Amino acid sequence: xxxxxxxxxxxxxxxxxxxxxxxxxxxxxxxxxxxxxxxxxxxxxxxxxxxxxxxxxxxxxxxxxxxxxxxxxxxxxxxxxxxxxxxxxxxxxxxxxxxxxxxxxxxxxxx
Amino acid sequence: xxxxxxxxxxxxxxxxxxxxxxxxxxxxxxxxxxxxxxxxxxxxxxxxxxxxxxxxxxxxxxxxxxxxxxxxxxxxxxxxxxxxxxxxxxxxxxxxxxxxxxxxxxxxxxxxxxxxxx
Numbered sequence: 001x002x003x004x005x006x007x008x009x010x011x012x013x014x015x016x017x018x019x020x021x022x023x024x025x026x027x028x029x030x031x032x033x034x035x036x037x038x039x040x041x042x043x044x045x046x047x048x049x050x051x052x053x054x055x056x057x058x059x060x061x062x063x064x065x066x067x068x069x070x071x072x073x074x075x076x077x078x079x080x081x082x083x084x085x086x087x088x089x090x091x092x093x094x095x096x097x098x099x100x101x102x103x104x105x106x107x108x109x110x111x
Numbered sequence: 112x113x114x115x116x117x118x119x120x121x122x123x124x125x126x127x128x129x130x131x132x133x134x135x136x137x138x139x140x141x142x143x144x145x146x147x148x149x150x151x152x153x154x155x156x157x158x159x160x161x162x163x164x165x166x167x168x169x170x171x172x173x174x175x176x177x178x179x180x181x182x183x184x185x186x187x188x189x190x191x192x193x194x195x196x197x198x199x200x201x202x203x204x205x206x207x208x209x210x211x212x213x214x215x216x217x218x219x220x221x222x223x224x225x226x227x228x229x
Contacts, residue, residue, distance in 0.1 A: 033216070040120075042201060042219040043155075058216065090154060098162075100217060102147075102155040 003027045004103035012109045021076045021106050023091030032074040037088040081110045113138045113206045117220035125228045132187040134202035143205030144185040150198045197227045
């Protein structure tokens with residue numbers, strides 16, 4: 001089984017809809033991160049969490065919210081999706097601030 | 112603020128040829144540096160990392176990278192490229208967060224797409 005899983009893997013939604021992307025990990029890591037990837041722009045950090053009670057905004061948090069339900073679960077929500085949120089979203093985890101391990105990604109299309 | 116520059120958007124090499132992918136960073140302190148690879152339709156896989164110590168770092172799949180503080184560079188190399196190395200490569204720098212210690216967040220370059228010709 002994969003150490004970092006993301007659901008769904010693909011999602012098509014309409015402008016204005018609320019959607020949630022979920023991330024789970026079995027690595028026992030305390031740090032979790034959400035990134036988005038756009039062609040030609042690399043990956044940019046949306047939110048990060050160093051433990052269950054710690055949530056921090058990243059570089060591009062506007063239009064997104066997160067929830068750390070447990071050490072192993074970190075969800076990303078788009079309260080009202082817009083087309084420029086169409087992207088590939090990655091969850092990552094790390095322990096003690098060391099190497100980050102990435103999930104397989106969720107491809108989101110907002111129409 | 113920290114930043115990472117990968118000057119080459121797309122590189123094409125022949126199978127068996129040597130490879131060097133360039134990465135320059137901007138960061139005030141000693142950086143944590145990483146190279147990740149993303150194969151088509153896949154997530155990111157860590158190739159290698161530099162935290163401290165020996166400036167020549169060995170990674171998986173025959174890759175290595177050298178940290179040169181004077182040039183603010185962390186270039187990735189491989190002596191002989193295989194067709195399976197075709198992918199997109201990302202350099203990243205770890206930025207220590209305000210909470211300090213070993214907590215950091217990654218800033219990525221925009222990536223270099225590698226094409227391998229048979």
